[in-house]
Amino acid sequence: MSAPTIQSTKVNYLTALKDAIAEEFARDKDIVAMGEDIGLLGGAFGVTDGLQEKFGKDRVYDMPISEAAIVGVACGLCLNGKKAIVEMQFIDFISCGFDQIVNMTATYHYRTAGEVNIPMVIRGPAGAYGGGALYHSQMNEAWFAHSPGLKIVCPSNPYDAKGLMKAAIRDPNPVIFYEIKDLYRRRDIEMELPEEDYIVPLGKAKVVKEGEDITIVTYGQNVYHVLAAAENLEKEGYRAEVIDLRTIVPLDEETIIESLKKTNRLLVVNEAPKTCGVAGEVLARMTENAFQYLDAPPARITRMDTPVPWVKPLELYVLPSVEKITEAGLRICKF
Amino acid sequence: MATTAKADHQTGLNDEASKLPSAQLTKGDYEELLRQLYLARYFDVRLIKEKKRGRLRGTLYSSHNQEAILVGSLFGLQSEDWISPIHRDMPAFFLKDIRKDWNNDDRMGMTIQEVCAQVWGKATSPGRARDNWSHIGCQSKHIIHSTSMLAGTIPAAAGVVLADRLNGKNTIAMTFNGEGSTAQGVFHEAVNFAAVHKLPVVTIIENNQWAYGTPTNLEYPLEDFARRADGYGILGLIADGQDVVDVYDKVMQAVNHARSGKGPSIVECKTFRAYGHGDHDDDRAARYRPADEVEKGRERDPIAVMKKRMVEMGYMTADDAKNYAAEGKGASEVTDIDFPQQVVDYLSKGVEFAIKSPLPEAEEAAQWVFKEVE
Numbered sequence: 190m191s192a193p194t195i196q197s198t199k200v201n202y203l204t205a206l207k208d209a210i211a212e213e214f215a216r217d218k219d220i221v222a223m224g225e226d227i228g229l230l231g232g233a234f235g236v237t238d239g240l241q242e243k244f245g246k247d248r249v250y251d252m253p254i255s256e257a258a259i260v261g262v263a264c265g266l267c268l269n270g271k272k273a274i275v276e277m278q279f280i281d282f283i284s285c286g287f288d289q290i291v292n293m294t295a296t297y298h299y300r301t302a303g304e305v306n307i308p309m310v311i312r313g314p315a316g317a318y319g320g321g322a323l324y325h326s327q328m329n330e331a332w333f334a335h336s337p338g339l340k341i342v343c344p345s346n347p348y349d350a351k352g353l354m355k356a357a358i359r360d361p362n363p364v365i366f367y368e369i370k371d372l373y374r375r376r377d378i379e380m381e382l383p384e385e386d387y388i389v390p391l392g393k394a395k396v397v398k399e400g401e402d403i404t405i406v407t408y409g410q411n412v413y414h415v416l417a418a419a420e421n422l423e424k425e426g427y428r429a430e431v432i433d434l435r436t437i438v439p440l441d442e443e444t445i446i447e448s449l450k451k452t453n454r455l456l457v458v459n460e461a462p463k464t465c466g467v468a469g470e471v472l473a474r475m476t477e478n479a480f481q482y483l484d485a486p487p488a489r490i491t492r493m494d495t496p497v498p499w500v501k502p503l504e505l506y507v508l509p510s511v512e513k514i515t516e517a518g519l520r521i522c523k524f
Numbered sequence: 525m526a527t528t529a530k531a532d533h534q535t536g537l538n539d540e541a542s543k544l545p546s547a548q549l550t551k552g553d554y555e556e557l558l559r560q561l562y563l564a565r566y567f568d569v570r571l572i573k574e575k576k577r578g579r580l581r582g583t584l585y586s587s588h589n590q591e592a593i594l595v596g597s598l599f600g601l602q603s604e605d606w607i608s609p610i611h612r613d614m615p616a617f618f619l620k621d622i623r624k625d626w627n628n629d630d631r632m633g634m635t636i637q638e639v640c641a642q643v644w645g646k647a648t649s650p651g652r653a654r655d656n657w658s659h660i661g662c663q664s665k666h667i668i669h670s671t672s673m674l675a676g677t678i679p680a681a682a683g684v685v686l687a688d689r690l691n692g693k694n695t696i697a698m699t700f701n702g703e704g705s706t707a708q709g710v711f712h713e714a715v716n717f718a719a720v721h722k723l724p725v726v727t728i729i730e731n732n733q734w735a736y737g738t739p740t741n742l743e744y745p746l747e748d749f750a751r752r753a754d755g756y757g758i759l760g761l762i763a764d765g766q767d768v769v770d771v772y773d774k775v776m777q778a779v780n781h782a783r784s785g786k787g788p789s790i791v792e793c794k795t796f797r798a799y800g801h802g803d804h805d806d807d808r809a810a811r812y813r814p815a816d817e818v819e820k821g822r823e824r825d826p827i828a829v830m831k832k833r834m835v836e837m838g839y840m841t842a843d844d845a846k847n848y849a850a851e852g853k854g855a856s857e858v859t860d861i862d863f864p865q866q867v868v869d870y871l872s873k874g875v876e877f878a879i880k881s882p883l884p885e886a887e888e889a890a891q892w893v894f895k896e897v898e
C-alpha cells in the first residue's frame with residue numbers, strides 16, 4: 190500500500206495484458222508467441238505491440254492464417270520444452286483450430302498418463318456489445334469447458350487481467366484466455382497496478398461487491414452489467430453480492446457456496462447462449478451442492494440461443510442487459 | 525524454399541489456348557469494362573466518404589485498386605454461374621451478371637439497392653443485415669454467403685457445382701480469396717476435393733502482397749502462388765491484376781477449361797492493397813508497410829491501364845482519356861465529377877434507397893434459428 194510500490198499512472202486492461210506478456214517473456218526465455226499479425230503489426234488490437242522488436246523473430250512469429258497450424262505448432266513447441274502463447278486474432282476464429290485444441294492439446298496429459306504437459310496459453314479478443322456481428326462477438330468458452338484438460342480464464346479488470354495472464358503463462362496446462370475486447374481501452378476501469386510481480390491464481394473467484402440478499406455470479410463484461418443491476422436492486426431495498434468468477438475452469442464452487450449460505454438466493458449471468466452454457470453449469474452445481482441454502486429457485490440470464498446479430502437493436506435484444514438482470518434479481522429477491 | 529519461376533508460368537495450359545478470349549471483345553465491351561471499373565471504384569470511394577462522415581458502422585475493407593480483378597473475372601460468367609466473394613469484394617455482389625443491363629433488378633446479381641441496404645444495416649438487405657458487410661449472399665442469384673472464417677466458402681463452392689452436375693447443369697463456381705487466406709486447411713481440403721472430381725471451381729487469388737500486417741513471404745514460400753496448382757494437378761494461371769483485359773483472358777481460359785469438364789483452376793491475380801487492411805488500419809499500416817509502396821502501385825491504376833489499352837486500340841482518343849480522371853488518386857482526392865454520370869446516378873439510387881429503408885425490428889433477432897417444420 191505504500192506509495193513507492195504503486196505505479197503513478199493508471200493502466201488500462203490492454204496494457205495490463207501487454208505488460209504481463211512482456212514481463213513473462215523477459216523472465217522466461219523459453220516462452221514463444223505465435224499468431225496472425227502479432228509481430229510486425231503488433232497484433233490487431235496491439236496486445237503484442239513491441240514484443241517482436243524487443244524479443245526478436247525467433248520468439249515472436251507472424252503466422253500464416255491457419256489457426257490449426259498455430260495451435261498445433263505451439264503444441265509441438267510445448268512438447269519439446271518451450272512454453273507457447275498463441276493469439277487468435279478474434280476468439281471466434283478459434284473454431285478453425287478446434288481439433289488441435291480439444292483432441293491434440295487438451296488430452297495430452299491424460300493420454301500420456303501424466304508424462305507430457307502442454308504449457309500453452311491460447312488468448313484472444315472476445316465478447317459482444319460492440320456491433321461485431323456473428324463472427325467477431327463470440328463467447329465460446331462453453332465449447333472448451335466441455336473438453337476436459339483445458340483451463341478457461343476471463344478477467345474483467347486490469348488487475349485481474351495482468352495477474353491471471355501471468356498465472357496462465359506459468360500454469361503447466363493449456364489455458365484459454367478470453368480477453369474482453371470492449372474492455373481493452375475502457376477508461377473508467379483503468380487501475381493503478383502494483384509494481385512488483387504478482388499473480389492472480391487460477392480457480393479463484395472474487396467477491397466484487399458484498400451483500401446479503403442475493404448472490405449474482407458472472408464474469409467478463411457482464412460484471413459491469415451486474416454491478417449496475419445491483420445498484421438498481423439496492424434502490425428497491427435488496428443488497429446483492431456480486432461474484433466475478435474470473436476462472437471458469439476450474440470453477441470456484443466454494444466462494445459461491447459461502448455466499449449462498451448468507452444470501453440464500455442465486456442468479457447467474459453469462460454472455461454466451463443459454464443451452465449447455467457456463468451459467469447452466471453453475472446452476473446445476475449449486476442445485477447439487479448447495480440446495481439446502483437456497484430459499485428461491487435459482488435462475489440465469491444469458492444470451493438467447495441465437496448467434497449475435499449485427500445491427501444494434503438486434504444485438505442488444507439477444508444479450509444480457511442491466512434491465513434483464515435487474516428484473517430477474519427482483520423476481521428472485523421477492524420470491 | 526523460394527522458387528524463381530517466371531510470372532508467365534502457366535501450368536497445364538496447352539498451346540491452342542494462345543488465341544486470347546479478349547480477341548472476341550468488341551469496342552462496346554471495352555467501354556462497358558471501363559464503366560464497371562469506374563462503378564466499382566466509385567462504390568468504394570463513396571463508402572469511404574460515407575464512413576468518414578460517420579454514417580456507416582462496421583469495418584470497410586477497401587477494394588480500391590483491385591477492381592480489375594472483380595470486373596475482369598465476373599465479366600465472362602454466365603447468369604447461372606455461382607460466385608463466393610469475401611471481405612474485399614463488395615462490388616462483386618452487384619457486378620455479377622450486370623453486363624447486359626445494369627437496371628434489370630431480376631438479373632442473377634444483387635441490385636445496388638440491396639447491396640447498399642446491407643452496408644447501411646437495413647431491413648431491405650437480402651440478409652436483413654443480420655451479419656455485416658460482405659457476409660451476404662443470395663441463393664436464388666447463385667451468390668454464396670460467406671462467414672468471417674477465411675476460405676470457409678470454398679467447400680460450398682465445390683458443393684453447389686456438384687449439385688448442378690448431378691442435375692445435369694454445367695455451371696461454374698468462382699471463388700474469390702486473398703492470398704493469405706489460402707493458408708487455411710479448408711482451402712486445401714476443398715481444392716483437393718474439387719480436383720479429384722474435376723469440378724468446375726475457379727479459384728481467384730487476389731494477391732495484394734499483404735494479409736493484414738503480414739507480407740507474402742511469411743504466408744507461403746513461392747514467388748508465384750499459382751504454382752500450387754501443380755500440387756493439386758489442376759490448371760494454374762497468373763494474371764496482371766491491374767489489367768482488366770488480362771484478368772479477363774486468364775479467367776476465361778480457366779472458365780472454358782472448367783466448362784469443358786477439365787476441372788478446377790487457380791488464377792492468381794497480382795495486385796497491391798491501396799489502403800490499410802481495413803479502415804481501422806489505415807493509420808497503422810504505415811508502421812509495417814514501405815512508404816512508397818502505395819504511390820508506386822497507383823501508377824498502374826486499373827482505370828489508367830484500361831484507358832491506355834483503349835487508346836492503343838483506337839477505342840478512345842487520347843483527349844477522351846483525360847475525362848473522368850479518377851485514376852491514380854485516393855478517395856479523398858476525387859469528387860463526383862471524376863466519374864461518369866451514369867455511375868454516380870446508379871450508386872446514388874442505391875444509397876438513397878438504403879437511407880430511406882427501415883432498420884430491422886429488434887424482435888427479429890430471435891427468429892430464424894431453425895426453419896419451422898410444417
Ligand SMILES: Cc1ncc(C[n+]2csc(CCOP(=O)(O)OP(=O)(O)O)c2C)c(N)n1
Nearest residue numbers: 282612672673674702703704705734735736
Ligand atoms: C479463420 C480466420 N482467421 C483470421 C481472420 C482475420 N482476418 C481477416 S482478413 C485477414 C487477412 C486476410 O488476408 P488475405 O487473405 O490476403 O486477404 P486481403 O485482406 O489481403 O484481401 C485476417 C487475418 C479471419 N477472418 N478468419
Ligand SMILES: [Mg+2]
Nearest residue numbers: 702703734735
Ligand atoms: Mg492479401
